[in-house]
Amino acid sequence: MLYQEVSQKLAEDVSVYLEPTTASTLNFIDINVETIKSAVLSSQQVEIVPLLSLNSDRYKLGAPLWCQLRYTEGCYVAELVELNLLGSGVDKNDALDDLKICLVELLDDLHEAGADQLGKEPLKWKVLLEDFIEQR
Amino acid sequence: MQITKNLAVLCENTALDKDNKISLFNVFDAINVSVIPGVYPRLYCVVNFEVKDLPANKRELQAQLKIRKPGGDYIGPGIQVVVPVDPVKKVQSIGTIFEVYNLLFSQEGAYSAEVFIEDNLEAKVNFTVKVKV
Numbered sequence: 001m002l003y004q005e006v007s008q009k010l011a012e013d014v015s016v017y018l019e020p021t022t023a024s025t026l027n028f029i030d031i032n033v034e035t036i037k038s039a040v041l042s043s044q045q046v047e048i049v050p051l052l053s054l055n056s057d058r059y060k061l062g063a064p065l066w067c068q069l070r071y072t073e074g075c076y077v078a079e080l081v082e083l084n085l086l087g088s089g090v091d092k093n094d095a096l097d098d099l100k101i102c103l104v105e106l107l108d109d110l111h112e113a114g115a116d117q118l119g120k121e122p123l124k125w126k127v128l129l130e131d132f133i134e135q136r
Numbered sequence: 137m138q139i140t141k142n143l144a145v146l147c148e149n150t151a152l153d154k155d156n157k158i159s160l161f162n163v164f165d166a167i168n169v170s171v172i173p174g175v176y177p178r179l180y181c182v183v184n185f186e187v188k189d190l191p192a193n194k195r196e197l198q199a200q201l202k203i204r205k206p207g208g209d210y211i212g213p214g215i216q217v218v219v220p221v222d223p224v225k226k227v228q229s230i231g232t233i234f235e236v237y238n239l240l241f242s243q244e245g246a247y248s249a250e251v252f253i254e255d256n257l258e259a260k261v262n263f264t265v266k267v268k269v
Contacts, residue, residue: 020174023166
């Protein structure tokens with residue numbers, strides 16, 4: 001009986017020391033992965049890619065238009081620097097499609113406005129685009 | 137005297153190299169015990185402060201670590217260490233590592249490790265204790 005009591009007391013005493021573990025609720029891993037991913041992708045050089053179509057039933061490209069494509073701040077950005085046009089998206093194709101939409105909108109605007117209504121910059125864009133884009 | 141906290145963490149182990157660089161291993165903010173009361177055998181509380189405008193001729197500062205229980209009371213008397221300071225420097229960084237052995241938790245809940253410099257609370261690290269079988 002005495003043995004049982006002693007043994008039980010010992011088991012209770014020992015149990016408080018059993019396998020304590022620590023944990024962290026701070027999500028370091030995800031933060032690091034995101035930071036590294038962003039740093040790696042941002043460090044990639046700007047790609048120069050051709051636009052071969054406009055996804056439009058009104059306009060078609062007579063020659064490829066070259067745009068810049070880069071990853072920045074969590075998304076891809078496609079840019080036609082000379083036209084001051086930007087498209088963005090979660091991946092490269094998304095960014096290029098967005099840029100095409102912007103380009104078609106710009107073409108519509110330029111066509112609607114007469115040459116005398118356009119400022120110096122838009123007029124330059126119109127001249128530039130006439131070399132590349134044809135109406136269907 | 138103006139004290140600003142740079143760092144205060146709890147971790148499972150530390151190492152200080154010859155160039156006075158510290159490595160912290162397994163920084164945590166939760167302790168899981170199998171039963172209550174439970175004992176955590178060894179933890180470290182690492183703190184670093186920026187100290188400005190020391191009182192004249194002050195060559196050391198008293199640093200104390202106390203662990204506060206969920207009810208608000210402290211566990212035991214705490215740990216006291218003396219941190220040497222340079223009385224000439226206008227701004228300096230001071231740090232200390234508190235080594236805590238056999239910390240007894242009598243209940244689950246939100247605890248905090250509080251660091252006092254010259255009896256003023258300067259840093260607090262919150263952590264939770266849970267029973268996890």
